Amino acid sequence: MKRTDTNDPDYFHKVVDCQWGCPAHTDVPEYIRLIAQGRFTDAYMVNRESNVFPGILGRVCDRPCEPACRRGRIDEKPVAICRLKRVAADHKEDIESQLPRVPVHKNGKKIALIGAGCASLTVCNDLMPLGYECTVFEKLDRPGGLMRSNIPSFRLPARVLDEEIDYIVGMGVDLRLNTPIDSMKALLDEGFDAVFVGSGAPKGKELDIPGRWEADANVHIGIEWLESVAFKHTQAIGRKVLIIGVGNTAMDCCRTSLRMGADDVKVMARKPRDFFKASDWELEDAEEEQVEIVINRSPKEFVLENGKLKGMVFEVMEYDIENGRIRETRVTGEEFFEADDVILAIGQETAFPWIERDIGIEFNEWDEPVCDHTTYQSTLPGVFFGGDAAFGPENIIWAVEHGHQAAISIHNHCHEKSVADRLPRTMNLGSRKMGMHEWSYSNYFDPAARRKMEHVPLAERFRDLDTEVELGFTAEQTACEVERCLNCDIQTVFTDALCIECDACIDICPTQCLTITENGEEEHVRSRLTARPANADQPMFISDQLKQTGRIMVKDENVCVHCGLCAERCPTAAWDMQKSILGIPYAKDHDVMPGGCRKAG
Amino acid sequence: MSYIAKPKVSWAGQERNSLGLTLADYEGGLSTLCAGCGHDSITAALVKAFWELALKPEQVIKLSGIGCSSKTPAYFLSGSHGFNSVHGRMPSVATGAQAARRDLIAVGISGDGDSLSIGFGQFAHAVRRNLNVLYIIENNGVYGLTKGQFSASADPGSRAKKGAENRNQAIDPVAVAITLGGSFAARSFSGDKTQLVPLIKAGLMHPGCAVIDVVSPCVTFNDHEGSTKSYAWTRQHLHAAVEADYVPPSTEIEVDYAEGENTDVRLHDGSKIRLKKVDPDYDPSNRARALDFLEAHRARAEVVTGLLYIDEELPTFHDIAGTAKQPLTRFEFEDLSPGADALAEFQKGLR
Numbered sequence A: 001m002k003r004t005d006t007n008d009p010d011y012f013h014k015v016v017d018c019q020w021g022c023p024a025h026t027d028v029p030e031y032i033r034l035i036a037q038g039r040f041t042d043a044y045m046v047n048r049e050s051n052v053f054p055g056i057l058g059r060v061c062d063r064p065c066e067p068a069c070r071r072g073r074i075d076e077k078p079v080a081i082c083r084l085k086r087v088a089a090d091h092k093e094d095i096e097s098q099l100p101r102v103p104v105h106k107n108g109k110k111i112a113l114i115g116a117g118c119a120s121l122t123v124c125n126d127l128m129p130l131g132y133e134c135t136v137f138e139k140l141d142r143p144g145g146l147m148r149s150n151i152p153s154f155r156l157p158a159r160v161l162d163e164e165i166d167y168i169v170g171m172g173v174d175l176r177l178n179t180p181i182d183s184m185k186a187l188l189d190e191g192f193d194a195v196f197v198g199s200g201a202p203k204g205k206e207l208d209i210p211g212r213w214e215a216d217a218n219v220h221i222g223i224e225w226l227e228s229v230a231f232k233h234t235q236a237i238g239r240k241v242l243i244i245g246v247g248n249t250a251m252d253c254c255r256t257s258l259r260m261g262a263d264d265v266k267v268m269a270r271k272p273r274d275f276f277k278a279s280d281w282e283l284e285d286a287e288e289e290q291v292e293i294v295i296n297r298s299p300k301e302f303v304l305e306n307g308k309l310k311g312m313v314f315e316v317m318e319y320d321i322e323n324g325r326i327r328e329t330r331v332t333g334e335e336f337f338e339a340d341d342v343i344l345a346i347g348q349e350t351a352f353p354w355i356e357r358d359i360g361i362e363f364n365e366w367d368e369p370v371c372d373h374t375t376y377q378s379t380l381p382g383v384f385f386g387g388d389a390a391f392g393p394e395n396i397i398w399a400v401e402h403g404h405q406a407a408i409s410i411h412n413h414c415h416e417k418s419v420a421d422r423l424p425r426t427m428n429l430g431s432r433k434m435g436m437h438e439w440s441y442s443n444y445f446d447p448a449a450r451r452k453m454e455h456v457p458l459a460e461r462f463r464d465l466d467t468e469v470e471l472g473f474t475a476e477q478t479a480c481e482v483e484r485c486l487n488c489d490i491q492t493v494f495t496d497a498l499c500i501e502c503d504a505c506i507d508i509c510p511t512q513c514l515t516i517t518e519n520g521e522e523e524h525v526r527s528r529l530t531a532r533p534a535n536a537d538q539p540m541f542i543s544d545q546l547k548q549t550g551r552i553m554v555k556d557e558n559v560c561v562h563c564g565l566c567a568e569r570c571p572t573a574a575w576d577m578q579k580s581i582l583g584i585p586y587a588k589d590h591d592v593m594p595g596g597c598r599k600a601g
Numbered sequence B: 001m002s003y004i005a006k007p008k009v010s011w012a013g014q015e016r017n018s019l020g021l022t023l024a025d026y027e028g029g030l031s032t033l034c035a036g037c038g039h040d041s042i043t044a045a046l047v048k049a050f051w052e053l054a055l056k057p058e059q060v061i062k063l064s065g066i067g068c069s070s071k072t073p074a075y076f077l078s079g080s081h082g083f084n085s086v087h088g089r090m091p092s093v094a095t096g097a098q099a100a101r102r103d104l105i106a107v108g109i110s111g112d113g114d115s116l117s118i119g120f121g122q123f124a125h126a127v128r129r130n131l132n133v134l135y136i137i138e139n140n141g142v143y144g145l146t147k148g149q150f151s152a153s154a155d156p157g158s159r160a161k162k163g164a165e166n167r168n169q170a171i172d173p174v175a176v177a178i179t180l181g182g183s184f185a186a187r188s189f190s191g192d193k194t195q196l197v198p199l200i201k202a203g204l205m206h207p208g209c210a211v212i213d214v215v216s217p218c219v220t221f222n223d224h225e226g227s228t229k230s231y232a233w234t235r236q237h238l239h240a241a242v243e244a245d246y247v248p249p250s251t252e253i254e255v256d257y258a259e260g261e262n263t264d265v266r267l268h269d270g271s272k273i274r275l276k277k278v279d280p281d282y283d284p285s286n287r288a289r290a291l292d293f294l295e296a297h298r299a300r301a302e303v304v305t306g307l308l309y310i311d312e313e314l315p316t317f318h319d320i321a322g323t324a325k326q327p328l329t330r331f332e333f334e335d336l337s338p339g340a341d342a343l344a345e346f347q348k349g350l351r
Helices: A011-013 A017-021 A028-036 A040-049 A054-060 A071-075 A081-091 A118-130 A157-171 A184-188 A220-229 A247-261 A278-288 A398-412 A474-486 A503-509 A522-527 A565-569 B038-053 B066-075 B090-100 B112-116 B120-130 B173-179 B193-205 B231-237 B289-297 B317-321 B339-348
Strands: A110-114 A133-137 A174-177 A194-197 A219-221 A241-244 A263-270 A293-294 A297-305 A308-322 A325-337 A340-342 A383-385 A426-431 A433-435 A490-494 A514-517 A542-547 A552-556 A576-584 B060-064 B081-084 B107-109 B135-139 B185-189 B212-213 B237-246 B262-266 B272-277 B304-311
Touching: A011 A017, A011 A426, A011 A576, A017 A028, A028 A040, A028 A081, A028 A474, A040 A054, A040 A081, A040 A398, A054 A081, A054 A157, A071 A474, A081 A474, A110 A118, A110 B173, A118 A133, A118 A157, A118 A194, A118 A398, A157 B090, A174 B289, A184 A194, A194 A398, A194 B339, A219 A220, A220 A247, A220 A340, A220 B339, A241 A247, A247 A263, A247 A278, A278 A293, A297 A325, A383 A398, A433 B339, A490 A542, A490 A552, A490 B304, A503 A514, A565 A576, A576 B193, B038 B066, B038 B135, B038 B193, B038 B212, B060 B066, B060 B090, B066 B081, B066 B107, B066 B135, B090 B107, B090 B120, B090 B231, B090 B317, B112 B120, B120 B135, B120 B173, B135 B193, B173 B185, B173 B212, B173 B304, B185 B193, B193 B212, B193 B237, B193 B304, B212 B262, B231 B237, B272 B304, B289 B304
Parallel strands: A110 A133, A110 A194, A133 A174, A194 A383, A219 A340, A241 A263, A241 A340, A263 A293, B060 B081, B060 B107, B107 B135, B135 B212, B185 B212, B237 B304
Antiparallel strands: A297 A308, A308 A325, A426 A576, A490 A576, A514 A552, A542 A552, B185 B304, B237 B272, B262 B272
16 A cells, blocks of 8 residues: 555545534534633634534534544544534624624625525625625525524524624625515626525425315425514414424424424324434434324325314335335325324425526526536526525535635636636644643543533423523533543654654554554555454555565554554654644635626626 | 553444453553553563453463563553562562462563573573463663663673673573573564564463563663664564464364464363474474574574474473462461471371
């Protein structure tokens, strides 16, 4: 095998599993260390740099970082990364002075953004400090998009949402509420330099089975119903509620129902639990509130009595499952469930009735706009899509990343550069050695288990829709949880020429990550590792030939706990612990020459 | 040394032996030896050998004298018995321990100073009595604990860290052990665990005195140019003669060894020590030829490694002394000390 190219920024980036897993590549270990030092404001700013909405995401992020976390391979449960993000947001001081400054003299470029959700706001966040004039068109009377209309306030309080949106709007964004866009053509004619579409996926899927339209008064589309609750248009629901579907929207619907007067709420799932789309923690929270999740029930028809909804008939399903895949499906019977109201939460999709099909924006066979996966530009130069509007429903953190990337494209577009021009990511390494046995990070492995988030008691939380259920971590919980982070960004960096092959690092490694062995084909090298590799997806570091025997040093990154003992034991400092800092280029880093005016479209 | 103790970490897919124990369960306290010391590698090899043999830590007694080497029993098998004795007197204490507790597996850890200078006489008698002990000499050619003076195993002509040349002749513990009629004499290198671990396993299961001389570079005082016990010099001059491995009794599966290459030495319990000749001319059962071979290679400045001499037929200390089959600690007090009347009765028989 050839020596691993550690100059490739991706190698060490991949070792930081959480940062690699995060669509916006938030520097998780760095902000956790800052929290450990009590530097909440700094931790918040590290977050804000990449994910823009730490307070919001610290409550409702989809957390792709947590299943990726190395700690999950050591003691089952990952570090509570998301909860720690909230700690930083809850305890920060005033950050106004640290926000990017917006120039008084604008650069003359005007951007129109459709929808005041997370994607559009991220674009504004990146472009306002560069002198752009951003105009956001929002059809509702408050900004926030899906974050406000679809996420109930007991999970995401309005004050958190308002605060983080205000940071961006406060930069001087021209926010036009109650201003739906009816015609893309008309908007393009207004002469904007670029248009960004961040209108989300606002159309809930229908369930067109017998009785659906007769029972219309008591059948609700999940996301529309949540929106009308959020804007106080809906104040009540029947006692018995059935939720169809088992994604995260379904979880929000069932828990909201309990707060609107329902006391018998069932979530009806077509498939067994392993196939649920909802995040585990959202399922747990719903079940804690006594929501019953009924599996293997496929909706067949709505049943009415005297013109009013009485319940639903479901087919009882049976599946043959092999290796996590359904091989065969059978219907074994039917079952009736009573219901006063039914909420459909079976998915959502984009809808663009307001974009004329003859203006150069192409749509694919599923009626989704054709846009580039790197630049987010549609087939009409100067028109960009991001968030759920681009490639269908994802989550907030993806929308933020789309926003960052679209902002770079818009910046390039407005200055007559190719939208595809992008700076590469960079990687910087700096030693963390302070003395003989001293490192500037907490290197000891703490065997503590994951801390559990405290919730408001069940009896209290249903009194008010706005009572936030999660209380946040206490100081003690925070102090313990930060030490569970394995500091994966403090990399083990090997200098081949210094190694005397004394085996000291191999002997001291608590997880048997290291091996000195003969070089050969990958499978042979893997077969000779000190510990059998349990995870072939994890990278392996291969050194050059060592000078004494010509063998190679191999490090299996899988369960390295970054304790630094290899570096402490090394008599020649061939191993060193170095902090890797990933450089992510944003719009502000893309140097542009002043260019001419190019209108969108 | 390192500042923090090696943490106990368990992870998905961690290997366990037949007792259900992990490698970490065979480790000991935090090593205070220099970072890169060969002794720490020997410790790791011992941990691996005990783990692979699935011996219970409480079945083992660790014995040592004084020196860097003699600190190492603290760094493995924290669940076993131990005795850190007087300088050079480990064999005496080991003899006593074996006399009282012959059910324990005795592991003596010594160094070139402890066994070849102050304890040379003790070493010699432990070998010729074939004391039931694994006798490991961690050999670095210097007195590391007193800042690097030449020891009795330093080769003539080798140079100290500050340039002084050694003009005394060197004691080769392997040649000495063979000359003294030892039953198991081997040499290895701390930087070669693929050879050392099987050798330790064979030595542990060998009933008599198993001497393993392990070249273990002193990273602080004897790892420079001009040293003949450095990592680099040892690697350049290694000459493996016979590899050895321990084959447990139940294992009857013949692995892919080329025919004629292996010889098995049968132990009493049906297990085997499997010898694999690396040098076809070598015969580890012939004392005269073994010494001849050692001498020839010494003249070429080569470090001969492997199981260099073995004789399973030699009676051990317990056979010769006719010790009780049962450990003395298991006897009732009355049986061990039957009183004045019994003594008088016994003395009558001698008149």
